[in-house]
Amino acid sequence: MENIHPRPDALEALKLRLEALDRASGRRASAGVRAGGDDVFAPLATGVLHDLYAGAPADAPAVNAFGLGMALRTAAGRPIVWGLHEMMAREAGEPHGPGLHEMGLSPHDLLLVRTRDVQTLLAVGEEALRSPAVGAVVLSAWGEAKAFNLTASRRLALAAGTSGATLFLARASALPCPSAAETRWSVASCASQPLEAGAPGRPSFSATLLRRRGGGATGTWIMEWDREQRTFCPPAPLSGGLVPLVAHRPAAASGARGQRAA
Template sequence: MSVLKAQLAALDGPARRPSLRRPRDREAFPDVWETGVVHDLYAQTPADAVAVNGFGLGLALQTAGGRAIVWGLHEMMGHEAGRPHGPGLSEMGLRPADVLLVWARDIQTLLAIGEEALRTPTVGAVLLSAWGEGRALSLTASRRLALAAAAGGGTLFLARAGAVAAPSAAESRWSVRAVASVPLEDGAPGHPSFSATLLRRRGGGAPKTWTMEWDRDEQVFRDAATLSGAVVPLAAQRPVETGGTDRRRVA
Protein backbone atom coordinates (compact mmCIF):
# COMPACT_ATOMS: atom_id res chain seq x y z
CA MET A 1 0.00 0.00 0.00
CA SER A 2 2.96 2.34 0.53
CA VAL A 3 3.77 1.99 -3.19
CA LEU A 4 0.20 2.97 -4.05
CA LYS A 5 0.39 6.02 -1.79
CA ALA A 6 3.55 7.12 -3.57
CA GLN A 7 1.90 6.65 -6.96
CA LEU A 8 -1.14 8.64 -5.85
CA ALA A 9 1.06 11.39 -4.47
CA ALA A 10 2.72 11.64 -7.88
CA LEU A 11 -0.67 12.55 -9.35
CA ASP A 12 -0.58 15.91 -7.55
CA GLY A 13 -0.51 18.92 -9.80
CA PRO A 14 -2.54 20.39 -12.64
CA ALA A 15 -5.36 18.33 -14.13
CA ARG A 16 -4.05 16.02 -16.84
CA ARG A 17 -7.07 16.29 -19.12
CA PRO A 18 -9.68 18.93 -19.89
CA SER A 19 -13.17 18.39 -18.53
CA LEU A 20 -15.10 16.04 -20.79
CA ARG A 21 -18.27 17.05 -22.56
CA ARG A 22 -21.58 15.64 -21.39
CA PRO A 23 -23.84 13.70 -23.79
CA ARG A 24 -25.62 15.96 -26.26
CA ASP A 25 -28.75 13.80 -26.26
CA ARG A 26 -29.64 13.34 -22.62
CA GLU A 27 -32.71 11.32 -23.54
CA ALA A 28 -30.47 8.68 -25.10
CA PHE A 29 -28.76 8.20 -21.76
CA PRO A 30 -30.02 10.46 -18.96
CA ASP A 31 -27.59 12.20 -16.63
CA VAL A 32 -28.12 9.89 -13.65
CA TRP A 33 -24.51 9.73 -12.54
CA GLU A 34 -24.17 11.54 -9.23
CA THR A 35 -20.55 12.34 -8.41
CA GLY A 36 -18.83 11.79 -5.07
CA VAL A 37 -20.79 8.55 -4.56
CA VAL A 38 -20.63 4.82 -5.33
CA HIS A 39 -22.32 3.14 -8.31
CA ASP A 40 -22.61 -0.67 -8.56
CA LEU A 41 -22.19 -2.26 -12.00
CA TYR A 42 -22.91 -5.99 -12.40
CA ALA A 43 -22.09 -8.09 -15.46
CA GLN A 44 -25.37 -9.74 -16.48
CA THR A 45 -23.47 -13.00 -17.06
CA PRO A 46 -19.82 -13.98 -16.45
CA ALA A 47 -19.31 -13.66 -20.22
CA ASP A 48 -20.14 -9.94 -19.90
CA ALA A 49 -17.15 -9.22 -17.64
CA VAL A 50 -15.30 -7.36 -20.39
CA ALA A 51 -18.43 -5.33 -21.14
CA VAL A 52 -18.97 -4.25 -17.54
CA ASN A 53 -15.33 -3.15 -17.29
CA GLY A 54 -15.55 -1.23 -20.57
CA PHE A 55 -18.76 0.43 -19.45
CA GLY A 56 -17.14 1.37 -16.15
CA LEU A 57 -14.13 2.87 -17.92
CA GLY A 58 -16.38 5.01 -20.07
CA LEU A 59 -18.23 6.28 -17.02
CA ALA A 60 -14.94 7.01 -15.25
CA LEU A 61 -13.74 9.04 -18.23
CA GLN A 62 -16.99 11.00 -18.26
CA THR A 63 -17.15 11.77 -14.56
CA ALA A 64 -13.48 12.37 -13.68
CA GLY A 65 -13.83 16.07 -14.46
CA GLY A 66 -10.25 16.46 -15.63
CA ARG A 67 -8.78 14.71 -12.58
CA ALA A 68 -6.92 11.39 -12.60
CA ILE A 69 -8.57 7.97 -12.88
CA VAL A 70 -7.52 4.96 -10.79
CA TRP A 71 -8.43 1.47 -12.00
CA GLY A 72 -8.09 -1.26 -9.38
CA LEU A 73 -8.19 -4.78 -10.85
CA HIS A 74 -8.76 -7.98 -8.87
CA GLU A 75 -6.26 -10.52 -10.21
CA MET A 76 -9.03 -13.11 -10.52
CA MET A 77 -10.78 -10.77 -12.95
CA GLY A 78 -7.64 -10.81 -15.07
CA HIS A 79 -7.51 -14.61 -14.97
CA GLU A 80 -11.18 -15.05 -15.88
CA ALA A 81 -11.81 -12.17 -18.29
CA GLY A 82 -8.37 -11.30 -19.63
CA ARG A 83 -5.95 -8.53 -18.76
CA PRO A 84 -6.30 -5.00 -20.14
CA HIS A 85 -5.57 -5.02 -23.86
CA GLY A 86 -3.74 -2.00 -25.26
CA PRO A 87 -5.61 -1.70 -28.60
CA GLY A 88 -8.93 -2.20 -26.79
CA LEU A 89 -8.16 0.61 -24.35
CA SER A 90 -7.15 2.79 -27.27
CA GLU A 91 -10.54 2.12 -28.87
CA MET A 92 -12.10 3.51 -25.69
CA GLY A 93 -10.04 6.67 -26.14
CA LEU A 94 -7.95 5.91 -23.08
CA ARG A 95 -4.35 7.13 -23.00
CA PRO A 96 -1.67 5.84 -20.58
CA ALA A 97 -1.63 9.25 -18.89
CA ASP A 98 -5.36 9.01 -18.18
CA VAL A 99 -5.28 6.15 -15.71
CA LEU A 100 -3.28 4.60 -12.89
CA LEU A 101 -3.74 0.81 -13.10
CA VAL A 102 -3.25 -1.16 -9.87
CA TRP A 103 -3.54 -4.94 -9.39
CA ALA A 104 -4.97 -6.48 -6.21
CA ARG A 105 -4.40 -10.10 -5.18
CA ASP A 106 -7.63 -10.27 -3.19
CA ILE A 107 -10.87 -8.38 -2.61
CA GLN A 108 -9.75 -6.84 0.69
CA THR A 109 -6.72 -5.30 -1.03
CA LEU A 110 -8.94 -4.09 -3.87
CA LEU A 111 -11.23 -2.30 -1.41
CA ALA A 112 -8.24 -0.74 0.34
CA ILE A 113 -7.00 0.56 -3.03
CA GLY A 114 -10.42 2.10 -3.64
CA GLU A 115 -10.55 3.84 -0.26
CA GLU A 116 -7.03 5.24 -0.59
CA ALA A 117 -7.66 6.49 -4.11
CA LEU A 118 -11.00 8.09 -3.26
CA ARG A 119 -9.45 10.07 -0.42
CA THR A 120 -6.88 11.56 -2.81
CA PRO A 121 -8.09 15.00 -3.98
CA THR A 122 -6.47 14.70 -7.41
CA VAL A 123 -8.44 11.52 -8.22
CA GLY A 124 -11.73 12.20 -9.96
CA ALA A 125 -12.96 8.65 -10.59
CA VAL A 126 -12.13 5.14 -9.41
CA LEU A 127 -13.05 1.88 -11.13
CA LEU A 128 -12.77 -1.29 -9.05
CA SER A 129 -13.14 -4.54 -11.00
CA ALA A 130 -13.89 -7.60 -8.86
CA TRP A 131 -14.57 -11.21 -9.79
CA GLY A 132 -16.79 -13.53 -7.76
CA GLU A 133 -18.70 -13.30 -4.51
CA GLY A 134 -16.33 -12.71 -1.60
CA ARG A 135 -17.42 -11.83 1.93
CA ALA A 136 -15.22 -8.74 1.99
CA LEU A 137 -17.68 -7.05 -0.40
CA SER A 138 -20.12 -6.40 2.41
CA LEU A 139 -22.59 -3.63 3.18
CA THR A 140 -20.10 -2.26 5.72
CA ALA A 141 -17.34 -2.16 3.10
CA SER A 142 -19.69 -0.38 0.71
CA ARG A 143 -20.47 2.24 3.34
CA ARG A 144 -16.76 2.84 3.90
CA LEU A 145 -16.28 3.39 0.18
CA ALA A 146 -19.25 5.76 0.09
CA LEU A 147 -17.78 7.80 2.96
CA ALA A 148 -14.39 7.93 1.21
CA ALA A 149 -16.05 9.08 -2.03
CA ALA A 150 -17.93 11.82 -0.19
CA ALA A 151 -14.75 12.95 1.58
CA GLY A 152 -12.59 13.16 -1.56
CA GLY A 153 -15.25 14.12 -4.07
CA GLY A 154 -14.32 11.32 -6.48
CA THR A 155 -16.82 8.86 -7.95
CA LEU A 156 -16.48 5.09 -7.54
CA PHE A 157 -17.72 2.53 -10.04
CA LEU A 158 -17.63 -0.98 -8.58
CA ALA A 159 -17.73 -3.42 -11.50
CA ARG A 160 -18.46 -7.03 -10.56
CA ALA A 161 -18.65 -10.22 -12.60
CA GLY A 162 -19.54 -13.73 -11.50
CA ALA A 163 -21.62 -12.29 -8.65
CA VAL A 164 -25.27 -11.56 -7.88
CA ALA A 165 -26.52 -8.14 -6.82
CA ALA A 166 -26.27 -7.55 -3.07
CA PRO A 167 -27.34 -4.75 -0.67
CA SER A 168 -24.93 -1.84 -0.64
CA ALA A 169 -24.63 1.89 0.02
CA ALA A 170 -24.42 2.59 -3.72
CA GLU A 171 -26.34 5.48 -5.27
CA SER A 172 -27.38 3.24 -8.16
CA ARG A 173 -27.17 -0.40 -9.26
CA TRP A 174 -26.88 -1.55 -12.88
CA SER A 175 -26.84 -4.76 -14.90
CA VAL A 176 -24.59 -4.55 -17.98
CA ARG A 177 -24.16 -6.74 -21.02
CA ALA A 178 -22.47 -6.52 -24.41
CA VAL A 179 -24.58 -6.08 -27.54
CA ALA A 180 -23.81 -6.20 -31.24
CA SER A 181 -22.38 -2.92 -32.52
CA VAL A 182 -23.67 -1.09 -35.60
CA PRO A 183 -21.09 -1.55 -38.42
CA LEU A 184 -19.44 1.57 -39.81
CA GLU A 185 -18.87 2.33 -43.48
CA ASP A 186 -17.58 -0.53 -45.64
CA GLY A 187 -18.32 -2.99 -42.83
CA ALA A 188 -15.72 -1.61 -40.42
CA PRO A 189 -16.25 -2.62 -36.78
CA GLY A 190 -18.66 -0.32 -34.96
CA HIS A 191 -18.30 1.48 -31.67
CA PRO A 192 -18.23 -0.55 -28.41
CA SER A 193 -21.90 -1.11 -27.55
CA PHE A 194 -23.66 -1.92 -24.31
CA SER A 195 -27.05 -2.68 -22.84
CA ALA A 196 -27.39 -1.22 -19.34
CA THR A 197 -30.37 -1.77 -17.07
CA LEU A 198 -30.93 0.51 -14.10
CA LEU A 199 -32.01 -1.89 -11.34
CA ARG A 200 -32.10 0.51 -8.41
CA ARG A 201 -31.54 4.17 -7.67
CA ARG A 202 -31.76 6.08 -4.41
CA GLY A 203 -34.95 8.09 -4.47
CA GLY A 204 -36.78 5.46 -6.48
CA GLY A 205 -37.62 5.04 -10.13
CA ALA A 206 -38.72 2.13 -12.29
CA PRO A 207 -36.12 -0.25 -13.78
CA LYS A 208 -35.21 0.78 -17.31
CA THR A 209 -32.87 -0.42 -20.05
CA TRP A 210 -30.78 1.64 -22.47
CA THR A 211 -28.80 0.44 -25.48
CA MET A 212 -25.88 2.75 -26.20
CA GLU A 213 -22.53 2.98 -27.89
CA TRP A 214 -19.32 4.64 -26.77
CA ASP A 215 -18.04 7.52 -28.88
CA ARG A 216 -14.31 7.60 -28.20
CA ASP A 217 -13.78 10.92 -29.99
CA GLU A 218 -16.26 12.85 -27.86
CA GLN A 219 -15.90 10.41 -24.94
CA VAL A 220 -19.62 10.11 -24.36
CA PHE A 221 -22.25 7.39 -24.45
CA ARG A 222 -24.90 7.96 -27.09
CA ASP A 223 -27.93 6.19 -28.46
CA ALA A 224 -26.82 3.41 -30.81
CA ALA A 225 -26.69 4.86 -34.32
CA THR A 226 -29.46 3.01 -36.16
CA LEU A 227 -31.58 1.64 -33.35
CA SER A 228 -35.16 2.78 -33.18
CA GLY A 229 -35.16 3.97 -29.59
CA ALA A 230 -33.20 4.33 -26.36
CA VAL A 231 -35.31 1.93 -24.31
CA VAL A 232 -35.38 -1.66 -25.48
CA PRO A 233 -36.21 -5.05 -23.93
CA LEU A 234 -33.26 -7.18 -22.88
CA ALA A 235 -34.67 -10.07 -24.89
CA ALA A 236 -33.98 -8.12 -28.07
CA GLN A 237 -30.24 -7.99 -27.43
CA ARG A 238 -27.58 -10.42 -28.62
CA PRO A 239 -24.29 -10.73 -26.75
CA VAL A 240 -21.04 -10.45 -28.65
CA GLU A 241 -17.54 -11.58 -27.82
CA THR A 242 -15.30 -8.75 -26.70
CA GLY A 243 -11.90 -8.27 -25.21
CA GLY A 244 -8.41 -9.61 -25.64
CA THR A 245 -5.50 -10.11 -23.31
CA ASP A 246 -2.24 -8.41 -22.61
CA ARG A 247 0.10 -10.49 -20.49
CA ARG A 248 2.23 -7.57 -19.31
CA ARG A 249 1.88 -6.78 -15.65
CA VAL A 250 1.12 -3.07 -15.42
CA ALA A 251 1.54 -2.51 -11.69
Protein backbone atom coordinates in the same frame (compact mmCIF):
# COMPACT_ATOMS: atom_id res chain seq x y z
CA MET B 1 -0.71 3.66 -18.17
CA GLU B 2 1.25 3.09 -14.98
CA ASN B 3 0.95 -0.45 -13.66
CA ILE B 4 1.34 -1.24 -9.96
CA HIS B 5 1.78 -4.99 -9.52
CA PRO B 6 0.56 -6.92 -6.47
CA ARG B 7 3.26 -7.11 -3.83
CA PRO B 8 3.43 -6.47 -0.07
CA ASP B 9 4.22 -2.78 -0.56
CA ALA B 10 1.67 -2.21 -3.34
CA LEU B 11 -0.41 0.13 -1.17
CA GLU B 12 2.71 2.10 -0.24
CA ALA B 13 3.62 2.39 -3.91
CA LEU B 14 0.08 3.59 -4.64
CA LYS B 15 0.29 6.22 -1.88
CA LEU B 16 3.55 7.56 -3.30
CA ARG B 17 2.09 7.73 -6.82
CA LEU B 18 -1.04 9.49 -5.58
CA GLU B 19 1.04 12.00 -3.62
CA ALA B 20 2.90 12.79 -6.83
CA LEU B 21 -0.41 13.28 -8.64
CA ASP B 22 -1.60 15.58 -5.84
CA ARG B 23 1.49 17.77 -6.19
CA ALA B 24 1.14 17.86 -9.96
CA SER B 25 -2.56 18.73 -9.96
CA GLY B 26 -2.52 21.48 -7.36
CA ARG B 27 -6.29 21.46 -7.10
CA ARG B 28 -9.02 19.75 -5.14
CA ALA B 29 -12.38 18.71 -6.53
CA SER B 30 -15.40 20.08 -4.75
CA ALA B 31 -17.18 17.47 -2.68
CA GLY B 32 -20.83 16.64 -3.02
CA VAL B 33 -23.20 15.17 -5.56
CA ARG B 34 -23.64 16.77 -8.94
CA ALA B 35 -25.93 15.71 -11.76
CA GLY B 36 -24.89 15.36 -15.38
CA GLY B 37 -27.77 16.08 -17.74
CA ASP B 38 -26.19 14.81 -20.93
CA ASP B 39 -26.64 11.08 -20.26
CA VAL B 40 -28.72 9.25 -22.82
CA PHE B 41 -30.06 6.90 -20.17
CA ALA B 42 -30.30 8.78 -16.85
CA PRO B 43 -28.70 11.65 -14.97
CA LEU B 44 -25.55 10.31 -13.32
CA ALA B 45 -24.64 11.49 -9.83
CA THR B 46 -20.95 12.08 -9.17
CA GLY B 47 -19.04 11.93 -5.90
CA VAL B 48 -20.89 8.71 -5.04
CA LEU B 49 -20.65 4.92 -5.40
CA HIS B 50 -22.25 3.10 -8.35
CA ASP B 51 -22.60 -0.70 -8.46
CA LEU B 52 -22.16 -2.38 -11.85
CA TYR B 53 -22.88 -6.10 -12.29
CA ALA B 54 -22.16 -8.18 -15.37
CA GLY B 55 -25.40 -9.66 -16.70
CA ALA B 56 -23.59 -13.00 -17.14
CA PRO B 57 -20.01 -14.15 -16.51
CA ALA B 58 -19.29 -13.75 -20.23
CA ASP B 59 -20.20 -10.06 -19.91
CA ALA B 60 -17.24 -9.36 -17.59
CA PRO B 61 -15.28 -7.47 -20.31
CA ALA B 62 -18.41 -5.40 -21.02
CA VAL B 63 -18.92 -4.39 -17.39
CA ASN B 64 -15.25 -3.37 -17.10
CA ALA B 65 -15.45 -1.31 -20.30
CA PHE B 66 -18.71 0.25 -19.17
CA GLY B 67 -17.16 1.20 -15.83
CA LEU B 68 -14.14 2.76 -17.55
CA GLY B 69 -16.43 4.69 -19.90
CA MET B 70 -18.44 5.99 -16.95
CA ALA B 71 -15.20 6.93 -15.19
CA LEU B 72 -13.98 8.88 -18.22
CA ARG B 73 -17.24 10.82 -18.29
CA THR B 74 -17.11 11.77 -14.62
CA ALA B 75 -13.36 12.27 -14.10
CA ALA B 76 -13.41 15.76 -15.65
CA GLY B 77 -9.97 15.28 -17.17
CA ARG B 78 -8.34 14.07 -13.96
CA PRO B 79 -6.61 10.67 -13.64
CA ILE B 80 -8.55 7.44 -13.17
CA VAL B 81 -7.43 4.70 -10.78
CA TRP B 82 -8.40 1.19 -11.92
CA GLY B 83 -8.12 -1.49 -9.24
CA LEU B 84 -8.11 -4.91 -10.92
CA HIS B 85 -8.66 -8.16 -9.00
CA GLU B 86 -6.32 -10.85 -10.39
CA MET B 87 -9.19 -13.32 -10.72
CA MET B 88 -11.07 -10.84 -12.89
CA ALA B 89 -8.01 -10.50 -15.15
CA ARG B 90 -7.73 -14.30 -15.45
CA GLU B 91 -11.39 -14.81 -16.29
CA ALA B 92 -12.10 -11.69 -18.38
CA GLY B 93 -8.69 -11.06 -19.93
CA GLU B 94 -5.79 -8.73 -19.26
CA PRO B 95 -6.08 -5.00 -20.00
CA HIS B 96 -5.22 -4.43 -23.66
CA GLY B 97 -3.37 -1.20 -24.45
CA PRO B 98 -4.70 -0.73 -28.02
CA GLY B 99 -8.22 -1.49 -26.78
CA LEU B 100 -7.97 1.14 -24.04
CA HIS B 101 -6.64 3.57 -26.62
CA GLU B 102 -9.66 2.84 -28.84
CA MET B 103 -11.86 3.84 -25.90
CA GLY B 104 -10.06 7.19 -25.76
CA LEU B 105 -8.01 6.38 -22.66
CA SER B 106 -4.58 7.96 -22.75
CA PRO B 107 -1.77 6.22 -20.81
CA HIS B 108 -1.56 9.42 -18.76
CA ASP B 109 -5.21 9.05 -17.76
CA LEU B 110 -4.95 5.70 -16.03
CA LEU B 111 -3.22 4.25 -12.99
CA LEU B 112 -3.69 0.45 -12.95
CA VAL B 113 -3.34 -1.36 -9.62
CA ARG B 114 -3.47 -5.17 -9.55
CA THR B 115 -4.53 -6.95 -6.37
CA ARG B 116 -4.51 -10.63 -5.39
CA ASP B 117 -7.49 -10.42 -3.02
CA VAL B 118 -10.69 -8.46 -2.53
CA GLN B 119 -9.63 -6.94 0.81
CA THR B 120 -6.64 -5.27 -0.86
CA LEU B 121 -8.85 -4.16 -3.74
CA LEU B 122 -11.18 -2.35 -1.33
CA ALA B 123 -8.19 -0.76 0.42
CA VAL B 124 -6.94 0.47 -2.96
CA GLY B 125 -10.33 2.08 -3.57
CA GLU B 126 -10.34 3.91 -0.23
CA GLU B 127 -6.75 5.08 -0.68
CA ALA B 128 -7.42 6.35 -4.21
CA LEU B 129 -10.53 8.24 -3.10
CA ARG B 130 -8.49 10.11 -0.50
CA SER B 131 -6.43 11.77 -3.25
CA PRO B 132 -7.79 15.13 -4.46
CA ALA B 133 -6.04 14.56 -7.81
CA VAL B 134 -8.13 11.49 -8.71
CA GLY B 135 -11.27 12.07 -10.75
CA ALA B 136 -12.77 8.58 -10.69
CA VAL B 137 -12.04 5.07 -9.42
CA VAL B 138 -13.01 1.72 -10.96
CA LEU B 139 -12.74 -1.47 -8.88
CA SER B 140 -13.15 -4.70 -10.88
CA ALA B 141 -13.71 -7.97 -9.02
CA TRP B 142 -14.67 -11.53 -9.89
CA GLY B 143 -16.93 -13.76 -7.83
CA GLU B 144 -18.67 -13.64 -4.48
CA ALA B 145 -16.77 -12.43 -1.41
CA LYS B 146 -17.81 -11.69 2.18
CA ALA B 147 -15.70 -8.54 2.05
CA PHE B 148 -18.30 -6.94 -0.23
CA ASN B 149 -20.66 -6.18 2.64
CA LEU B 150 -22.79 -3.20 3.58
CA THR B 151 -20.12 -1.79 5.90
CA ALA B 152 -17.48 -1.82 3.16
CA SER B 153 -19.81 -0.11 0.70
CA ARG B 154 -20.66 2.59 3.25
CA ARG B 155 -16.96 3.28 3.79
CA LEU B 156 -16.43 3.62 0.05
CA ALA B 157 -19.51 5.80 -0.40
CA LEU B 158 -18.36 8.08 2.43
CA ALA B 159 -14.88 8.36 0.93
CA ALA B 160 -16.34 9.22 -2.48
CA GLY B 161 -18.63 11.85 -0.99
CA THR B 162 -15.74 13.44 0.90
CA SER B 163 -13.37 13.62 -2.08
CA GLY B 164 -15.89 14.34 -4.84
CA ALA B 165 -14.48 11.51 -6.98
CA THR B 166 -16.88 8.89 -8.33
CA LEU B 167 -16.43 5.18 -7.65
CA PHE B 168 -17.63 2.40 -9.96
CA LEU B 169 -17.59 -1.09 -8.47
CA ALA B 170 -17.68 -3.55 -11.38
CA ARG B 171 -18.39 -7.17 -10.47
CA ALA B 172 -18.80 -10.35 -12.51
CA SER B 173 -20.02 -13.82 -11.53
CA ALA B 174 -21.70 -12.30 -8.48
CA LEU B 175 -25.28 -11.62 -7.43
CA PRO B 176 -26.37 -8.09 -6.48
CA CYS B 177 -26.19 -7.51 -2.74
CA PRO B 178 -27.31 -4.68 -0.41
CA SER B 179 -25.01 -1.68 -0.54
CA ALA B 180 -24.81 2.07 -0.07
CA ALA B 181 -24.50 2.63 -3.83
CA GLU B 182 -26.39 5.49 -5.47
CA THR B 183 -27.36 3.25 -8.39
CA ARG B 184 -27.16 -0.43 -9.30
CA TRP B 185 -26.75 -1.55 -12.92
CA SER B 186 -26.74 -4.81 -14.85
CA VAL B 187 -24.51 -4.57 -17.93
CA ALA B 188 -24.29 -6.84 -20.96
CA SER B 189 -22.59 -6.58 -24.33
CA CYS B 190 -24.55 -5.95 -27.53
CA ALA B 191 -23.81 -6.51 -31.20
CA SER B 192 -22.40 -3.31 -32.63
CA GLN B 193 -23.49 -1.80 -35.93
CA PRO B 194 -20.76 -1.91 -38.63
CA LEU B 195 -19.40 1.41 -39.80
CA GLU B 196 -18.84 2.37 -43.43
CA ALA B 197 -17.12 -0.22 -45.63
CA GLY B 198 -17.80 -2.89 -43.03
CA ALA B 199 -15.42 -1.39 -40.45
CA PRO B 200 -15.92 -2.61 -36.85
CA GLY B 201 -18.61 -0.65 -35.06
CA ARG B 202 -18.47 1.16 -31.76
CA PRO B 203 -18.57 -0.81 -28.50
CA SER B 204 -22.22 -1.40 -27.70
CA PHE B 205 -23.84 -2.10 -24.32
CA SER B 206 -27.19 -3.01 -22.85
CA ALA B 207 -27.40 -1.29 -19.48
CA THR B 208 -30.30 -1.91 -17.10
CA LEU B 209 -30.77 0.42 -14.15
CA LEU B 210 -31.97 -1.96 -11.43
CA ARG B 211 -32.14 0.44 -8.52
CA ARG B 212 -31.75 4.12 -7.77
CA ARG B 213 -31.19 5.24 -4.18
CA GLY B 214 -34.26 7.08 -2.95
CA GLY B 215 -36.42 5.64 -5.72
CA GLY B 216 -36.99 6.87 -9.24
CA ALA B 217 -37.37 5.55 -12.75
CA THR B 218 -35.48 2.49 -13.91
CA GLY B 219 -35.15 0.93 -17.34
CA THR B 220 -32.89 -0.57 -19.99
CA TRP B 221 -30.89 1.42 -22.53
CA ILE B 222 -28.90 0.30 -25.56
CA MET B 223 -25.94 2.61 -26.02
CA GLU B 224 -22.68 2.94 -27.90
CA TRP B 225 -19.39 4.40 -26.72
CA ASP B 226 -18.25 7.45 -28.67
CA ARG B 227 -14.46 7.64 -28.35
CA GLU B 228 -14.16 11.14 -29.76
CA GLN B 229 -16.72 12.68 -27.41
CA ARG B 230 -15.85 10.35 -24.51
CA THR B 231 -19.50 9.65 -23.82
CA PHE B 232 -22.29 7.15 -24.45
CA CYS B 233 -24.76 7.81 -27.24
CA PRO B 234 -27.82 6.09 -28.74
CA PRO B 235 -27.14 3.72 -31.65
CA ALA B 236 -27.48 5.33 -35.05
CA PRO B 237 -30.84 4.51 -36.70
CA LEU B 238 -30.69 1.87 -39.39
CA SER B 239 -30.58 3.39 -42.86
CA GLY B 240 -32.67 2.25 -45.79
CA GLY B 241 -35.60 3.46 -47.88
CA LEU B 242 -38.86 1.90 -48.93
CA VAL B 243 -38.78 -1.06 -51.27
CA PRO B 244 -40.42 0.04 -54.58
CA LEU B 245 -43.64 -1.63 -55.64
CA VAL B 246 -43.52 -4.27 -58.37
CA ALA B 247 -44.21 -2.58 -61.72
CA HIS B 248 -47.20 -4.74 -62.74
CA ARG B 249 -48.83 -4.59 -59.29
CA PRO B 250 -51.31 -1.75 -58.70
CA ALA B 251 -50.55 0.47 -55.73
CA ALA B 252 -54.08 0.00 -54.35
CA ALA B 253 -53.87 -3.79 -54.37
CA SER B 254 -54.96 -5.44 -51.16
CA GLY B 255 -52.07 -5.91 -48.74
CA ALA B 256 -49.62 -3.91 -50.85
CA ARG B 257 -47.49 -1.92 -48.44
CA GLY B 258 -44.00 -0.49 -48.53
CA GLN B 259 -41.48 -2.48 -46.57
CA ARG B 260 -38.26 -1.25 -45.05
CA ALA B 261 -35.05 -2.69 -46.33
CA ALA B 262 -33.26 -4.76 -43.78
